[in-house]
Amino acid sequence: xxxxxxxxxxxxxxxxxxxxxxxxxxxxxxxxxxxxxxxxxxxxxxxxxxxxxxxxxxxxxxxxxxxxx
Numbered sequence: 744x745x746x747x748x749x750x751x752x753x754x755x756x757x758x759x760x761x762x763x764x765x766x767x768x769x770x771x772x773x774x775x776x777x778x779x780x781x782x783x784x785x786x787x788x789x790x791x792x793x794x795x796x797x798x799x800x801x802x803x804x805x806x807x808x809x810x811x812x
Contacts, residue, residue, distance in 0.1 A: 744766065744768060744803050748762045748809055751810055773793065788811055790807055794806040
């Protein structure tokens with residue numbers, strides 16, 4: 744499933760900077776922590792929201808909002 748991971752504003756759940764786009768069947772959950780090692784410095788984020796978008800043809804796309812730690 745196409746998954747986009749977005750940096751979120753700490754006070755409102757709004758999409759900010761796109762951190763990554765990937766294909767994954769992993770079941771991401773609120774509270775999961777992720778590390779991005781390819782950033783200029785190691786970036787740690789915590790998932791605060793997972794949103795699924797289901798299109799008419801059955802395609803599913805997932806957006807993850809993550810808070811930078």
